[in-house]
Amino acid sequence: MTTLLVAKQILLTIYSKYEVYITPLLKFLLALITLSLINSRLGYMETINRATVVLIVALMCSFMPTNFIVLMGAVFVLLHLYTFSLECAAVIGAGFLLLFLLYLRFAPKDTLVVTLLPVCFLLRIPYVIPISMGLIGTPASAVSVACGVIVYYMIHYVTQNATVIAAMADEETAAKFKFIIDGLLKNREVVVTIAAFAITVIIVYLLRRMSVDYAWTIAMTAGAVVNIMVLLVGDLIFDMNQSLAGVILGTIISFLITLVLQFFVFYVDYSRTEKVQFEDDEYYYYVKAVPKVTVAKPDKKVKQINSARSGASRNTRPTHY
Amino acid sequence: MLNEERVVLMTKMAAFEEHEGKRSLDIGSYFRSDYISWQVLKSIISATIAFVVVFAMYIFYDFEIFMTDIYKMDLLEFAKNVLFYYLGTVGVYALISYIVYTVRYSRAKKNLRVYYMNLHKLSSMYRNE
Secondary structure, three states, X not given: OHHHHHHHHHHHHHHHHHHHHHHHHHHHHHHHHHHHHHHHHOOOOOOOOOHHHHHHHHHHHHOOOOHHHHHHHHHHHHHHHHHHOHHHHHHHHHHHHHHHHHHHOOOHHHHHHHHHHHHHHHOOXXXXXXXXXXXXXXXXXXXXXXXXXXXXXXXXXXXXXXXXXXXXXXXXXXXXXXXXXXXXXXXXXXXXXHHHHHHHHHHHHHHHOXXXXXXXXXXXXXXXXXXXXXXXXXXXXXXXXXXXXXXXXXXXXXXXXXXXXXHHHHOOOHHHOEEEEEEOXXXXXXXXXXXXXXXXXXXXXXXXXXXXXXXXXXXXXXOOX | OOOHHHHHHHHHHHHHHHOHHHHHHHHHOOOHHHHHHHHHHHHHHHHHHHXXXXXXXXXXXXXXXXXXXXXXXXXXXXXXXXXXXXHHHHHHHHXXXXXXXXXXXXXXXXXXXXXXXXXXXXXXXXXXX
């Protein structure tokens, strides 16, 4: 444990020292992974399905706001789908537009979840996101997680049925529309996954706010168990043929990842490092404020009760111990 | 000579200005009714665009049947139904927006009160020097 704590301290020092470089690097890596996964899954448009294009766009994302990665991801998906089938691009584009207009406008901070969730789905560890959002977010994060699930299943449906859609003749525009919309609306897996993830977010949130020892660990464990249970019950009711081992293994791996995240990220508050500039009449201030990593000490109070003496000492001088 | 207490206060205020404060200052520059009605108006526009998108998808979904039925159906009744759904969608969405932005406004005002209090404290620190 001491070694881990030392490692944590070293990481904090490194992060606060090189924060200017590490944040863009993380953004670059996230953009690179996201765009590469989109290209590997869809990859219909030759022009953007190149490592150089992905690298250039990822570099752009590294010095733009985080939401730019989401925008670029959406643009890549739509361009690929446009090359594959105009109808697919129209339906998925409409879906993206609805998500943006109706929800993401309210919670622009949660937009990253919509990108991270499909990425984690492809890495087979989607359960990391609802548990993490329960830990760091609010119950409203359940809606963001639901948006992420919808985005993933929209893309997943198109890739799974690519051969069927491609086999339809070009004139069958209406039939293609119907096939795609039917597939998206009647997909029970989406409903079950959204329900499982939303319940997980809310349970993790409620439990981690309880004032008991190890509230975070209890919340994460309960969230993981509830997630597995809801997914399996949904699987039994709707007969979705989900892989039982996949769900359990994925949840266990996600739980372990969240444990690491909790240890290295949540407790040290890396994200609260502040770099601010201001001036007054005499100086320019370039201040870097790094939050302290504090360990709560047990609060010991010594209370002396000597009521027997209080009456006796009324007429004498007070005695100091 | 640098005043340590002042630097700490200024840092806290600058950090607030950079993150939460930017939004709070923006919100605080409006009157309550102006801010909420402007946001609700934007929500109504968003909901209208979303409704048009969903309606277009609905038409395209059964485009051939719709085109054959259009001559038989009671267009006035159809328009009434569409209008009913439109008003319902926009109404519910506007109500949710109203609640969300009312809460946001009062939260921003509360943050700004603390910020202005710190500003006052800072100016009195300068005066006392």
